[in-house]
Amino acid sequence: MSVTDKQRKKENRGAALQTWIARRSSRNRTLIDRICRRLIEKAVATDPERDFMRDPLIDNDPGFDPDELDRFQRGESV
Amino acid sequence: MPAPVPFDPEDVAAAKGKPRAAKPGIVTRKTICQTCDIACSVVSEVKNGRVVKVRSSDNPLFRDHICMKGIVAPKGYANPNRITRPLKRVGARGSGNWEEVSWDEAMSDIGVRLKAIIAEHGPEAWAVSTSQWNTGTDHGLGRRIMNHIGSPNWISGVALCAGNTAAVNRFTYGWFPLGDFGSTNCIVLMGHNPRRHSWTPIYSAVRKAQARGAKLIVMDPRKSSNAERADIWLPLKAGSDTAMMFGWLKVIFDEELYDKDFVETWTVGFDELKARVDEFPLDRVAELTGCDPDMIAAAARMYATSGPATIPWTPITDMQRNSTSGIRLQSILRAVCGYIDVPGGELLQGFHPDIIPESEIEMHHVLSEAQKMKQLGNQDHPAFTYRGQAAFREPMKRVWGYDYPNQVTGCYMANPSATFRAMAGKGPYPVKAFFFLGNNPMMSYANMPMIIDGMMNQHLIVAHEHFMTPSAQLADYVLPGDSWLERPWLSDGFGWMSTYRPSEQAMEPPGEAKSTFEFWKHIAAALDRADLVPWENLEAFYDYRLAATGQTFRQLSTETDVYLTVPKYRKYETTGFATPSGKVELKSSVLESLGFDPLPYFREDPPEDPDYPLKLFTGVREDGFFQTGHRHISEMRERHPEPVAFVSPGTAKRFHLEEDEWVAVENELGSISIMISIRDTMPDGLVRVPHGWWKPEMPQGIEGLSGARKYADAQLCRDDEDYLDREQGIPHLKGVPCRIRKLVETAPARADESALEVAK
Numbered sequence: 001m002s003v004t005d006k007q008r009k010k011e012n013r014g015a016a017l018q019t020w021i022a023r024r025s026s027r028n029r030t031l032i033d034r035i036c037r038r039l040i041e042k043a044v045a046t047d048p049e050r051d052f053m054r055d056p057l058i059d060n061d062p063g064f065d066p067d068e069l070d071r072f073q074r075g076e077s078v
Numbered sequence: 079m080p081a082p083v084p085f086d087p088e089d090v091a092a093a094k095g096k097p098r099a100a101k102p103g104i105v106t107r108k109t110i111c112q113t114c115d116i117a118c119s120v121v122s123e124v125k126n127g128r129v130v131k132v133r134s135s136d137n138p139l140f141r142d143h144i145c146m147k148g149i150v151a152p153k154g155y156a157n158p159n160r161i162t163r164p165l166k167r168v169g170a171r172g173s174g175n176w177e178e179v180s181w182d183e184a185m186s187d188i189g190v191r192l193k194a195i196i197a198e199h200g201p202e203a204w205a206v207s208t209s210q211w212n213t214g215t216d217h218g219l220g221r222r223i224m225n226h227i228g229s230p231n232w233i234s235g236v237a238l239c240a241g242n243t244a245a246v247n248r249f250t251y252g253w254f255p256l257g258d259f260g261s262t263n264c265i266v267l268m269g270h271n272p273r274r275h276s277w278t279p280i281y282s283a284v285r286k287a288q289a290r291g292a293k294l295i296v297m298d299p300r301k302s303s304n305a306e307r308a309d310i311w312l313p314l315k316a317g318s319d320t321a322m323m324f325g326w327l328k329v330i331f332d333e334e335l336y337d338k339d340f341v342e343t344w345t346v347g348f349d350e351l352k353a354r355v356d357e358f359p360l361d362r363v364a365e366l367t368g369c370d371p372d373m374i375a376a377a378a379r380m381y382a383t384s385g386p387a388t389i390p391w392t393p394i395t396d397m398q399r400n401s402t403s404g405i406r407l408q409s410i411l412r413a414v415c416g417y418i419d420v421p422g423g424e425l426l427q428g429f430h431p432d433i434i435p436e437s438e439i440e441m442h443h444v445l446s447e448a449q450k451m452k453q454l455g456n457q458d459h460p461a462f463t464y465r466g467q468a469a470f471r472e473p474m475k476r477v478w479g480y481d482y483p484n485q486v487t488g489c490y491m492a493n494p495s496a497t498f499r500a501m502a503g504k505g506p507y508p509v510k511a512f513f514f515l516g517n518n519p520m521m522s523y524a525n526m527p528m529i530i531d532g533m534m535n536q537h538l539i540v541a542h543e544h545f546m547t548p549s550a551q552l553a554d555y556v557l558p559g560d561s562w563l564e565r566p567w568l569s570d571g572f573g574w575m576s577t578y579r580p581s582e583q584a585m586e587p588p589g590e591a592k593s594t595f596e597f598w599k600h601i602a603a604a605l606d607r608a609d610l611v612p613w614e615n616l617e618a619f620y621d622y623r624l625a626a627t628g629q630t631f632r633q634l635s636t637e638t639d640v641y642l643t644v645p646k647y648r649k650y651e652t653t654g655f656a657t658p659s660g661k662v663e664l665k666s667s668v669l670e671s672l673g674f675d676p677l678p679y680f681r682e683d684p685p686e687d688p689d690y691p692l693k694l695f696t697g698v699r700e701d702g703f704f705q706t707g708h709r710h711i712s713e714m715r716e717r718h719p720e721p722v723a724f725v726s727p728g729t730a731k732r733f734h735l736e737e738d739e740w741v742a743v744e745n746e747l748g749s750i751s752i753m754i755s756i757r758d759t760m761p762d763g764l765v766r767v768p769h770g771w772w773k774p775e776m777p778q779g780i781e782g783l784s785g786a787r788k789y790a791d792a793q794l795c796r797d798d799e800d801y802l803d804r805e806q807g808i809p810h811l812k813g814v815p816c817r818i819r820k821l822v823e824t825a826p827a828r829a830d831e832s833a834l835e836v837a838k
Binding site: 008028046 | 123125126127128130131134137138139141142144146149152153156157158160275281282286289420421588637638639640642643645646648712
């Protein structure tokens with residue numbers, strides 16, 4: 001399986017573009033950054049009916065109350 | 079076809095893809111979870127100076143990279159039994175009695191005692207064990223100080239988990255690659271079973287790849303959740319992975335499915351390898367693996383023709399008597415099929431050119447050759463020691479720009495078993511000082527009885543920990559470590575990838591808990607070498623490493639949560655491979671020069687022992703725990719209240735076992751108590767035992783070690799020569815002879831909330 005120069009250029013351009021989009025998306029400040037983020041959001045979006053990452057334990061996690069954590073740390077609650 | 083993912087519309091809760099509204103009184107910090115070693119990018123929500131919630135990152139690159147262990151972290155680290163002040167042992171070692179001291183008092187005494195040990199026995203008498211999670215990376219500072227002081231005896235759990243893979247991959251093509259899940263057409267999981275709550279990003283990547291049509295091949299003795307979703311599942315015998323890969327190569331070579339251009343141009347040793355592969359006709363492989371030869375051939379064809387494909391890292395081949403050959407065969411499959419450093423294949427990333435890697439911080443070049451050659455275990459099992467990696471120094475410099483690039487911290491280690499033997503007084507020289515950081519070494523390596531002997535034979539043991547683990551219970555000093563919520567971090571994927579991610583400090587550490595950076599800065603000063611850690615604090619240290627980027631750590635972490643470099647493919651066409659020949663060494667010149675078989679081979683199991691008719695597979699990971707941690711968190715213990723061994727219905731019937739029955743699983747090394755769970759997914763004759771069980775609520779001290787002596791799987795992990803990989807000296811944990819003995823004692827009730835209160 002040999003790789004042509006054309007394929008290599010295409011691969012390299014694709015990698016450079018993807019990296020640029022990921023970099024701008026991660027910065028997320030300017031309009032272009034936000035457009036890049038939107039592109040990635042669309043690219044990684046999953047049909048809800050096939051969303052294998054949905055998990056009630058995670059999705060419904062309420063977090064903790066800071067005062068309760070303080071009491072727990074002092075051994076006043078379990 | 080892969081099975082569909084079960085879907086319950088009620089499970090779809092928070093809408094995704096939309097900005098999260100700011101909550102009143104909540105400050106957010108971009109953090110990286112270090113509850114396990116996968117290091118997910120997450121967001122920590124802070125209220126009143128305390129992290130009250132850990133949630134998924136807002137960055138779509140990392141969305142949903144979070145698991146149950148991450149979300150419970152704020153409570154886990156708020157546990158009232160967390161160590162927050164330095165503790166000094168009172169009474170005999172393992173007495174379980176402690177007094178609080180200051181950091182200054184502790185460090186003053188530690189410095190005096192460590193210097194005395196070095197003066198009497200030499201610097202090699204000081205050994206350190208750590209891993210790169212829990213109390214976190216030690217930034218290369220531990221190695222840096224040891225290298226200057228003169229000790230080569232650094233060990234880590236990565237010796238049998240990814241670090242050794244990194245070192246062994248070099249024998250073939252001079253670097254440890256990372257699979258390109260985003261573009262791959264085929265994924266091969268060898269016993270590894272990433273799940274929603276275990277190795278979450280890899281689980282997500284595999285599912286996404288399948289969703290866009292990539293093939294999934296799973297080799298696993300049990301019908302794992304990934305096996306259920308695989309295109310091909312090969313239910314091989316535990317420990318026969320190496321034989322299976324020989325079978326794949328036999329098909330690929332016989333049917334000429336390999337990349338002939340690449341093999342001809344970029345490999346050496348093809349004819350010798352082919353001759354070795356010819357020793358494994360499919361009927362022999364079928365006998366060795368227990369799998370149908372047609373399915374073996376079908377899987378081989380799928381891997382070779384669906385490409386580019388990836389064989390992601392797996393812990394399974396890291397922990398077998400044929401580990402070196404197994405890892406070599408993975409790398410050979412990748413190479414001969416033309417999947418190295420191509421999109422969708424296996425990327426050789428190198429380090430980021432703008433950031434000083436931890437390898438440089440470690441300064442391996444200052445350790446003299448004479449001291450390097452004293453590294454424990456390097457004569458019998460040199461693969462990942464200085465001696466075993468010495469031949470790569472020039473090629474690494476030529477290709478990757480560094481003399482000692484230490485991927486996954488696993489490329490210049492002492493052998494753990496040899497180190498513990500020396501600690502126990504049975505080595506070539508004594509080891510008398512042992513430090514460990516977030517590592518619980520007693521339960522993290524093979525042959526726990528010998529580790530205990532070694533620890534009891536020490537003059538000085540220092541632990542840096544969150545909790546009073548069984549290992550910490552044998553220390554002279556237990557110093558309080560901070561958590562990932564309480565410190566900044568600059569993650570480089572353990573030197574495995576060129577991408578960096580900053581993690582912001584989200585809250586202050588409790589009491590006098592300190593980072594590994596501060597720990598080593600104190601140790602350097604205690605050894606009169608404060609110059610070795612000149613940076614004032616962790617952020618200043620990161621600023622130094624980031625200087626070439628033109629940004630400070632704070633600027634970088636404010637601007638982004640990922641610092642990327644543009645990937646380049648087929649870099650070997652310019653630089654060659656980082657091997658002595660500059661090519662992919664199917665026949666390894668380095669292994670040959672070390673006196674080993676330069677080609678992969680397969681050692682069959684020793685003859686069956688009628689006293690131990692079953693095979694033991696240790697290392698089962700429960701979703702709520704990572705390694706030996708998290709047994710103190712009630713939410714996790716409710717999920718896994720007791721250690722549970724999995725057996726098949728056939729095995730249960732043969733040995734008259736019942737569900738939830740307590741039994742002893744034992745072999746020639748030791749015995750553990752465990753509950754039985756009968757699973758349809760298990761093959762007959764195999765017993766799967768979970769890793770790292772102890773109970774923080776049980777009495778501390780040498781006698782019981784908080785249940786470690788009763789439950790810990792490390793008591794069953796042998797490290798005699800029959801059960802060690804020859805080249806690395808790592809133990810065989812996947813298919814060791816064992817038996818199940820029924821216990822007459824009444825089974826204890828499952829743990830309830832009140833039982834989780836730690837015994838004082």
